[in-house]
Amino acid sequence: MDLIWQGWRQSLKLVSDWHRCLRKVALYAERCPEHHRYDHIKDTPPEELAISCEKEASKIRELIKDLSETNRANDFQIKAKAEDVRRIHAELNEVNNTIKNELQPRFQIVTTRIQELADKQPVLLRALYLNECVNGFRNQLGVLAQERPKKPDKEAFKGHYSAETEEFCKEVEEVLREWKFPDLDRVTFSEFNDDIIISGEERSSHGKGVRAITHTAFNLGLLRFCRIRLMPHPGFLVVDSPLVVYRQADDDSDPKDKGFSTDVKEAFYRSLSTAKGIQVIICENDDPPADLSANIIHFTKTNEGRYGFIPRIES
Numbered sequence: 001m002d003l004i005w006q007g008w009r010q011s012l013k014l015v016s017d018w019h020r021c022l023r024k025v026a027l028y029a030e031r032c033p034e035h036h037r038y039d040h041i042k043d044t045p046p047e048e049l050a051i052s053c054e055k056e057a058s059k060i061r062e063l064i065k066d067l068s069e070t071n072r073a074n075d076f077q078i079k080a081k082a083e084d085v086r087r088i089h090a091e092l093n094e095v096n097n098t099i100k101n102e103l104q105p106r107f108q109i110v111t112t113r114i115q116e117l118a119d120k121q122p123v124l125l126r127a128l129y130l131n132e133c134v135n136g137f138r139n140q141l142g143v144l145a146q147e148r149p150k151k152p153d154k155e156a157f158k159g160h161y162s163a164e165t166e167e168f169c170k171e172v173e174e175v176l177r178e179w180k181f182p183d184l185d186r187v188t189f190s191e192f193n194d195d196i197i198i199s200g201e202e203r204s205s206h207g208k209g210v211r212a213i214t215h216t217a218f219n220l221g222l223l224r225f226c227r228i229r230l231m232p233h234p235g236f237l238v239v240d241s242p243l244v245v246y247r248q249a250d251d252d253s254d255p256k257d258k259g260f261s262t263d264v265k266e267a268f269y270r271s272l273s274t275a276k277g278i279q280v281i282i283c284e285n286d287d288p289p290a291d292l293s294a295n296i297i298h299f300t301k302t303n304e305g306r307y308g309f310i311p312r313i314e315s
Helices: 002-031 046-147 154-178 208-228 263-273
Strands: 187-190 195-198 236-240 279-283
Touching: 154 187, 154 195, 154 208, 154 263, 195 208, 208 236, 263 279
Parallel strands: 236 279
Antiparallel strands: 187 195
């Protein structure tokens, strides 16, 4: 901008100089009006007239020279200013291209990132709040853990524990006999594993099918044990697929389950259908015996009958 201003100042100075030259010519004409009349020429000798004309011509040549120099100076300044203008335009175009191609995309990226962070701010604030809540709960748990009374030694209940488990094992054994569990001898309880032992073998040593049905026997025996002794129990049992091994082909069953009769399946349903004072809900894929006296609900997954365990919602 300083270069442009200096150029304009020089241009104005040249125009002012050219204007002064014109004023000199006008003043000269006013002071010498006789030069604009031709009636005096006839009385002037030719030598003097020639000298006068030469002087006038010399003055005019000087003025023309001054005007030419002024024009050349103006042309030079105009060219210089034009070059400055082109250079400045080129710089402006370069700056505009830089803004458009480099700075504007970066600005857009930064703006988008700022907006994303602003959108995440409520989530982060919520996370910080929840983290503070979790830390507070952990501190409370630590305080409660210190205030919690020490768990009594297991040995203090050993005698009572043995008597209760013996009666409980008898209930489980009775359930398994009702289900015609094969090769059944006695059911005992392992205090080391906190699980039952069937015919001298740990329940966990059998295949998944036997483990499933004996787990059901464990829960049903516990229900009977509690009801007979008027101990707290909800009074019902929900079992999912307790007979899974007995509905599979022999080739697909667990090798540890080989040798177990499928008669257990029918005895299982018969025993539960005659149980008194308790409720057992069985979820199985195979159909129970057709003549079974029980509330049987078949999930059809069609518009006929009940669609499934959770009723279908019509859209």
